[in-house]
Amino acid sequence: MNFDPRYSGRNFTSVGTRPIRPDGVDKVTGRARYGADFNMAGQLVGRVLRSPHAHATIRKIDTSKAEKLAGVKAVITAADLPDLTDGDAAMYDILDNCMARKKALYDGHAVAAVAAVDARTAKQALKLIEVDYEVLPHVTDVDEAMKHSAPLINDAIFTEGLEEKPVKPSNVTKRTQYGHGDIHEGFGQADFVVERSFKTEQTHQGYIEPHACVANVSSDGTADLWVCTQGHFVYRQHCAQLLGMEASKLRVTSSEIGGGFGGKTHVWAEPVALALSRKAGRPVKLVMTRDEVFRASGPTSATSIDVRIGARKDGTITAAEATLRYSCGPYAGMWAEIGAMTAFACYKLENVKTVGYEVLVNRPKTAAYRAPSAPMAAFAVESAVDELAKEIGMDPVEFRIRNAAQEGTRSSYGPVYGPIGIGPTLEAAKNHPHMKAPLGKNQGRGMACGFWFNFGGQTCTDLNIGMDGSVSLAVGTVDVGGSRASLSLVAAEELGIPYEQIKTVVADTSSLGYNDMTDGSRGTFSSSMATISAARNAIKILRERAAQMWDIPVDDVVWEEGHAIAKGATHGNLSPLSLKEIAAASGKTGGPIAGHSELVADGAGVSFATHICDIEVDPETGSTRVLRYTVVQDAGKAVHPTYVEGQYQGGAAQGIGWALNEEYIYGKDGRLQNPGFLDYRIPVCSDLPMIDTQILEIPNPNHPYGVRGVGETSIVPPLAAIANAVSNAAGVRMTHIPMSPPRILAAIEAERGG
């Protein structure tokens, strides 16, 4: 990578402004094309048959009657998706999750699929498929699954990470441990110790757009896939590997995306649609219903967490310990490990230990959900921190400020921090008017901190200058939160031209080099770095062309405010050449002008936030109302502040839903009881106050403009901030998320009874 990513401390003209979003008109007029909006001539309808059992051996599948139904063009089972994963265990899990092979591992697990001329025929065909199941005992609760008596989900799993190699299989796939110091010594120094156990129920990202794709495999072996995804290049890699194709033969085009939040980083329907199309010889559209999205895409973990924190009378934490158990669905994951790494990351601790257990259950395969695993760990830790502050008699903000990590602190997950923003977010929260606002009867205030790592990754960008001087920017990171506007601002800043002169598009996988997914809060961080690099490469060519036009050495040409300037006494009387003038002459000076960039954007920098929340609790019913909510977070540099505020508000809104209402409810039969938005209640506008935001700008030293990712951290503090607010309002410590009215009422009544 021949590009210097270091922060340069420049002044900005375009970056930091708030132009109208380029995709806005299409989205409000209904013209924007989402996953299900694409159609092809001769297209078939795909439908998936799903297991009604939480855990069952598949003895036999008879598809003969379905195949004979008029209008059915293809029926597939696992036999049509043979194992081509070559020992890659993670890919095998993805394959098995897309189409069950020997066992159905959760309610909703795909077991067969059909492609037919219309939806009615496809549904009829599903009813004609006969699956002979041997129903097995199941387990859906994370704590129950850890017991020796629990039904085994995979008898080939032996717990990794134990001191002694286990001799018996287990539902615990891995134990991990982080920390430093000596917690026994630390707790020995403590005057106060708080010890609590917490639970969080499984939630879904709740994106409004279901998974949808259209697959078309041609007889020559090439294929197209139009799909709603956070990472079309990764989908191409996974689909190509699972179907035994060369990646270059599969062109994947990403549609507009109606929400992803980590849930669209994983393939489910796409390999199935491609396999159906390959067998039918026609395009196949496959759109998941909401029921299918809940039952068979990738929600986050359910958790069970024990926390113990000790502190001296002066408010210094002396030791902290957590044991975190996270459900993974029926396949191995590293969700508890991430929880173990992030749990105490906000604090300066001499003695800290966290242990994570990854637990298999008969639920859908866990997928990433916005700062995956961190919100649940923060809920447990920040609840205990609040309680400890109260026991000591300190203000919860002052207690956190006293113990906040800072530059030079050894993080709880290992490395020593460089410059970080937890202190400034806490100081800003302390001084925010929200903290001083009066509260009424049955109202409580809570606050909490949150941490997330943020990532960069492989990124490729093309910047093409048209002969009229307009600029096309092609990027490979899917726009999930406004990055097309942000990246146009960055290109405008570098080239010195107006924002309106630039059009940014998300290119398909055949038009651009590989890009990692838009995850880890990396979209604007990574692609802005690649855009800066591509623009600087284009400027180099623009200077060369201007030098040709003037017939002077290129070293005598500089680029300023969208113009080539001839410098030096001998060229002083040459008028500057605009980008448009150079572009218009490009056909006679060497052809098209473009700048390309391929790089790995690393050094994203860790991220912190502090949230404040006011809640009113009705002690008669347990219902809650969020009265006021404030997010304080470091953005490094807000490229498009409105979008940054939107990310802060969106994370808080999702967190409010998670904290107060959302949960997967399984029956004793292991079947999901609430796979729809009527019974799985996400917040709507009337549930939310206007969420106030405060953007801090502490430049990231590893980005030319100081940009940090902002997409995920905002969902880390809400569970804890709201739990602290509810606990203060209700007068009882809440330890189980979601804090739905029945749970709050039960806690209040238990407190009264006790």
Next chain:
Amino acid sequence: MVEVTLWGSLGAIAGGKSKVEIEAKDIRELFRKLAEQYPGLEPYIDRGIAVAIDGTIYRDTWSKELPEGAEIFLLPRLAGG
């Protein structure tokens, strides 16, 4: 020569060591020599290991230099949402 700290599970595979000393100028050389000296680590390197250099986490920039005296910390490669 740089001192490299391994996270818990990785240390167990490197013979129970939490810190190892390696002569390496960049991340690429570090991984190559770790795999040579501790063959058990190779599958983990293939699966993906992130390297924190003075607190900044690098996941893919294998050309990143390891400054003398810098704190080098190996971490699992994590997923984001």
